[in-house]
Amino acid sequence: TRDTYERDGAAIYQRSFAIIRSEADLARFDAVEERVAVRIIHACGMVEVAADLDFAPGAAAAAEAALKAGAPILCDATMVSRGVTRARLPAGNAVICTLDDPRVPGLAADLGTTRTAAAMELWREHLAGSIVAIGNAPTALFRLMEMLDAGAPLPAAVIGMPVGFVGAAESKDAIADDGRVPYLIVRGRKGGSAMAAAAVNALASARE
Amino acid sequence: TRDTYERDGAAIYQRSFAIIRSEADLARFDAVEERVAVRIIHACGMVEVAADLDFAPGAAAAAEAALKAGAPILCDATMVSRGVTRARLPAGNAVICTLDDPRVPGLAADLGTTRTAAAMELWREHLAGSIVAIGNAPTALFRLMEMLDAGAPLPAAVIGMPVGFVGAAESKDAIADDGRVPYLIVRGRKGGSAMAAAAVNALASARE
Numbered sequence: 001t002r003d004t005y006e007r008d009g010a011a012i013y014q015r016s017f018a019i020i021r022s023e024a025d026l027a028r029f030d031a032v033e034e035r036v037a038v039r040i041i042h043a044c045g046m047v048e049v050a051a052d053l054d055f056a057p058g059a060a061a062a063a064e065a066a067l068k069a070g071a072p073i074l075c076d077a078t079m080v081s082r083g084v085t086r087a088r089l090p091a092g093n094a095v096i097c098t099l100d101d102p103r104v105p106g107l108a109a110d111l112g113t114t115r116t117a118a119a120m121e122l123w124r125e126h127l128a129g130s131i132v133a134i135g136n137a138p139t140a141l142f143r144l145m146e147m148l149d150a151g152a153p154l155p156a157a158v159i160g161m162p163v164g165f166v167g168a169a170e171s172k173d174a175i176a177d178d179g180r181v182p183y184l185i186v187r188g189r190k191g192g193s194a195m196a197a198a199a200v201n202a203l204a205s206a207r208e
Numbered sequence: 209t210r211d212t213y214e215r216d217g218a219a220i221y222q223r224s225f226a227i228i229r230s231e232a233d234l235a236r237f238d239a240v241e242e243r244v245a246v247r248i249i250h251a252c253g254m255v256e257v258a259a260d261l262d263f264a265p266g267a268a269a270a271a272e273a274a275l276k277a278g279a280p281i282l283c284d285a286t287m288v289s290r291g292v293t294r295a296r297l298p299a300g301n302a303v304i305c306t307l308d309d310p311r312v313p314g315l316a317a318d319l320g321t322t323r324t325a326a327a328m329e330l331w332r333e334h335l336a337g338s339i340v341a342i343g344n345a346p347t348a349l350f351r352l353m354e355m356l357d358a359g360a361p362l363p364a365a366v367i368g369m370p371v372g373f374v375g376a377a378e379s380k381d382a383i384a385d386d387g388r389v390p391y392l393i394v395r396g397r398k399g400g401s402a403m404a405a406a407a408v409n410a411l412a413s414a415r416e
Contacts, residue, residue: 190254
């Protein structure tokens with residue numbers, strides 16, 4: 001394989017997606033959801049993650065429509081914002097990550113929460129009709145619900161894919177139970193920036 | 209859990225690492241390797257990935273020593289470079305990703321390979337004694353071996369964690385079989401930017 005490996009980026013994508021579709025159980029997804037599932041699987045190398053995906057009815061279609069209409073994409077981590085392929089965005093959508101804003105450490109101390117959750121305070125003016133993409137911090141999903149409790153405007157959809165051992169599974173269960181925002185989540189501990197960015201990229205364009 | 213979730217970032221890390229150490233089988237690793245394994249598991253939410261980790265004897269120690277001595281970190285993807293925590297680096301190490309260099313598309317066309325592999329041509333002056341961190345493209349690992357064949361200087365270690373369905377498993381098997389560069393890899397399809405960055409962060413500092 002050292003001499004014969006595939007060097008053509010487009011061919012690598014095409015063969016990857018063909019392998020995913022031949023191996024993964026995607027029957028329960030509609031067309032937009034299937035695109036999202038395929039790209040998430042592609043991002044993590046695991047066809048079995050299909051079973052952990054939970055998309056609220058209509059959430060994928062709502063997110064796709066919002067992106068076409070120009071919705072901003074609010075990311076909890078710079079790795080998520082870096083993973084969004086700008087050329088796929090249908091309306092030159094803004095990709096916003098406020099984590100490195102100089103006001104965040106002070107806000108986190110004042111609010112008694114993580115930097116990630118504090119950074120979301122700076123999302124408020126962009127939140128209405130947005131796509132919220134969480135690939136790192138469970139606290140971000142919990143914080144989103146607290147902000148909605150306090151009257152913050154509703155996003156069009158939330159991509160809820162924090163990863164890890166403390167709060168990740170619980171935060172995703174909670175946003176689904178809450179139900180106020182159409183959700184696309186990966187149940188359990190799995191998740192991550194690459195999966196969250198892959199979901200955005202799939203919703204942004206049907207191009208493969 | 210909505211009312212009682214953990215908001216203290218340091219406590220979240222501490223509890224996460226305790227859960228990982230209680231659940232994962234880490235007995236075969238030495239102290240530095242164990243740190244790398246724990247952070248990789250933390251990045252992906254899967255204790256079972258421990259079984260897929262393959263570290264060449266001495267590779268983790270060599271990488272740790274190289275970072276202390278100021279080795280640059282050469283990343284195949286911006287998501288890897290964004291995932292490296294600058295405050296953990298022991299010698300203000302340079303974190304280099306050449307993928308967005310304007311010369312890359314032309315190089316890729318000239319060389320008949322992916323943009324990622326072409327971007328590595330711009331690593332040459334930094335390669336001797338470096339840490340190479342591959343979290344995305346199998347072609348980067350294959351290309352590294354070709355560059356060594358052609359006389360490129362040896363990195364101190366390679367973190368080989370490309371993810372996916374076409375060439376990922378094969379490229380990692382090949383870099384291990386090749387043996388010229390001390391390697392830290394995840395066998396099989398699994399991998400990704402978060403795992404590669406987690407490995408760098410673990411090697412850069414013992415702080416948890």
